[in-house]
Amino acid sequence: MISSIVGRRVLWLQVLGLAAVQGAISLTWVIYNLYLDDLLLGLGFSAGLATLILVIENAMGAFMEPMMGSFSDQRQHWVGSRFPQIALGMIAAALCFLGIPLVVLIGGVSLKALLPVALVAWALAMTIFRSPALSLLGRYAYEADLPQAASVLTMVGGVTGAMAPLASEYILGLGPLAAFAIGTIVLLLAALALRQVKPDTTVSSAASSATADAPLVWANLPWIFGTGAGVALGLRLLLQSFPTAVSETGFSQPKLIMVALFVTVAVSALPCGQLATKLGNRKAMLLGFAGLIAAAGGTAMMGSAGSAILVAIAIGIAFSLVANGTLPYALSMVPPTKAGLGTGLYFSGGAVAMSILGSVGANLGLTVSLLIAAISFAIAAGCVVRQP
Secondary structure (H helix, E strand, O other): OOHHHHHHHEOHHHHHHHHHHHHHHHHHHHHHHHHHHHHHHHOOOOOHHHHHHHHHHHHHHHHHHHHHHHHHHHHHHHHOOOHHHHHHHHHHHHHHHHHHHHHHHHHHHHHOOHHHHHHHHHHHHHHHHHHHHHHHHHHOEOHHHHHHHHHHHHHHHHHHHHHHHHHHHHHHHHOHHHHHHHHHHHHHHHHHHHHHOOOOOOOOHHHHHHHOOOOOOHHHHHHHHHHHHHHHHHHHHHHHHHHHHHHHOOOOOHHHHHHHHHHHHHHHHHHHHHHHHHHOHHHHHHHHHHHHHHHHHHHHHOOOHHHHHHHHHHHHHHHHHHHHHHHHHHHHOOOHHHHHHHHHHHHHHHHHHHHHHHHHHHHOOHHHHHHHHHHHHHHHHHHHHOOO
């Protein structure tokens, strides 16, 4: 059992509730990205509008994530709980998500202008609860054990990532209304699951109170933002370049190797979490960044399907080491009373990177993409090396 790994130093029931939220977020984004182009083209919009909408969503998310995280910090201080904001955000996101296909089916071409509004509204609704919800991780484990707790979230992300290439045709076969309805139900069930595990529980009130009055070190905030930007940009470029590099080896099923990559993420998440607990989170993250930089170079030199599988496994393990550590790193850079702000700034950095990439990413070749990915990982590693 997971609980036997670190005993009472981690509140595994609450972590599993948070993992349900993470899984719901991942699933809805999978559905959204699968249908985005078809929904827009079906109403006569240009193919480039999907890219523009994603750029706008990320640009707005860059402001909304830290704002909503900071707002949840205030709610925690005055009300004693972040959950009301989380619940409100998840309900709003669920309703907006279901509203996307309804605009298409009910409004049709006559109300087609509402579709871009509905798409952006859903993305913004997601920012209401994502940073506040994931900032709760800091309550559920001692600081040294946070990577082990975060490994459960990484494992869920790996499972979702492995499912996406295999289930994409099935999801598309459901039709937009059924697919988005499933995502809506999953979001609501995740909110209920988190509520049932008493999300305001803290692993150690004494430990929390000892640092509750610690001052916010403003100089730490740019490093959180920079880490988020570097990780997001590097991973996106590496993962979108990898299938192209696999195809160039002559292997006819790059999707299968991508499945192997994300299965590796899921399988290695818990062991990598244990390793981070022993080594220390920052050392484990730096090891992961070194692995990702090496994997970016390996991707550029792959010559066979066998080498592609080895590189995929290496990416999966290094991905786990980094992903397990990102939230614990962000939380370690701010006092507990500012956990929402710290988490929000991390996601804000990623949103800025994705907004920029959405504007120029299509014009990057394979070699340039991999080079920028490696540089991004190096920049993120430099931010992590910076001690608070």
